[in-house]
Amino acid sequence: MSIITEEQVKKLREAGIEVPNxxxxxxxxxxxxxxxxxxxxxxxxxxxxxxAADSYNKEDVDNAISACPVDAISWEK
Ligand code: SF4
Structure with missing residues (x-):
């Protein structure tokens, strides 16, 4: 598995796909x-x-956002 790149984030967001950060x-x-x-x-x-992925499971990411003790995770704006 590889880390998502800025370019991949941009492409997904242009396609209307939410990406966590x-x-x-x-x-x-x-x-x-x-x-x-x-x-x-x-x-x-x-x-x-x-x-890097084609899409991200909203429930899984939202659960991770809730669990993060320092609020380091968010959906890309
Ligand atoms: S602190 Fe870092 S490793 Fe822990 S839940 Fe938050 S983003 Fe993940």
Whole structure:
């Protein structure tokens, strides 16, 4: 699995597909990875990143957003 690129985010958003984002406040607790392993993974620095995909399960991402202790996850605006 690979990390989504800015270009891929742009293409999905142009197609009307919502994409999650993780900001730099992530404290690498891995809760989001446990909840939605098809959406998030930890990178080499231990920070959560979004995996490239054609679409993202809204319920899984919303659950990860609720579980994140530092509100690092959001839907891309
Ligand atoms: S739940 Fe939040 S703090 Fe924990 S790894 Fe995911 S983004 Fe980082």
């Amino acid at each position: 993780v900001n730099s406040t992530c404290i690498w607790c891995s809760a989001c990875v446990a909840i939605a392993p098809e959406v998030f993974e930890l990178d080499d620095n231990g920070l959560s990143v979004v995996i």
